[in-house]
Amino acid sequence: MSTPTETIVRLVQTGLSAAAVPADAGPMQAYMKTDMPFYGVKKPARVPILREMRRVRLPDRAAYFEAVRALWALPHREERYAALDLAQHHRRFIDADSLPLYEQLIREGQWWDLVDPVASNLVGIALLKERARLTPVMERWIEDDDLWIRRTAILSQLRHKEQTDEALLFRFCLARADEEAFFIRKAIGWALRQYSYAAPDAVVGFLRAHQAELSGLSVREAAKVLKRTGVAI
Numbered sequence: 001m002s003t004p005t006e007t008i009v010r011l012v013q014t015g016l017s018a019a020a021v022p023a024d025a026g027p028m029q030a031y032m033k034t035d036m037p038f039y040g041v042k043k044p045a046r047v048p049i050l051r052e053m054r055r056v057r058l059p060d061r062a063a064y065f066e067a068v069r070a071l072w073a074l075p076h077r078e079e080r081y082a083a084l085d086l087a088q089h090h091r092r093f094i095d096a097d098s099l100p101l102y103e104q105l106i107r108e109g110q111w112w113d114l115v116d117p118v119a120s121n122l123v124g125i126a127l128l129k130e131r132a133r134l135t136p137v138m139e140r141w142i143e144d145d146d147l148w149i150r151r152t153a154i155l156s157q158l159r160h161k162e163q164t165d166e167a168l169l170f171r172f173c174l175a176r177a178d179e180e181a182f183f184i185r186k187a188i189g190w191a192l193r194q195y196s197y198a199a200p201d202a203v204v205g206f207l208r209a210h211q212a213e214l215s216g217l218s219v220r221e222a223a224k225v226l227k228r229t230g231v232a233i
């Protein structure tokens with residue numbers, strides 16, 4: 001009898017192989033600027049494959065870790081996308097105890113298409129559930145040597161809306177404001193822009209007070225929604 005992990009891997013690999021479009025694989029790989037090969041299965045065609053995968057029951061956290069890691073270790077990019085989908089689907093396991101898995105995905109992912117879903121949909125949800133446990137971790141991550149770990153710390157409250165820890169968000173943005181890396185500057189602007197939906201006055205005040213410290217890219221990204229409402233920074 002197959003284990004849940006074996007069943008999931010078989011369903012994903014069989015489904016992706018059947019849906020593969022070799023003519024799309026090269027352009028998809030080029031767009032992501034990666035050496036990792038693609039099957040050439042775009043998102044809409046992955047939906048039924050992932051639906052079948054999600055039906056497999058994972059009885060406990062150990063099975064959750066094993067199945068996500070098994071998909072993640074496969075050679076194609078779409079298999080990693082499946083790993084992220086599986087990790088996000090089992091919400092009962094998205095908490096501080098799963099952070100070692102999520103940190104592995106970030107440190108090995110090293111690109112926005114793999115890291116950003118972990119930041120907002122896994123680490124972010126865990127942080128919202130357990131701020132007392134995970135805020136100190138994010139405080140360490142914002143100082144980490146790995147750019148993608150730092151980006152995750154900035155983006156960890158992307159979906160928190162009115163529940164955002166405003167002081168933490170602003171502190172993280174200022175902590176990395178002098179970085180020249182595009183993906184950090186973009187993350188600062190994105191995080192502030194998302195928060196501007198919930199607290200526009202707070203973001204306006206922050207941008208006006210710290211515009212000289214923030215990069216032009218961060219300010220432009222942060223102000224996109226505000227400017228559409230006629231607010232000048």
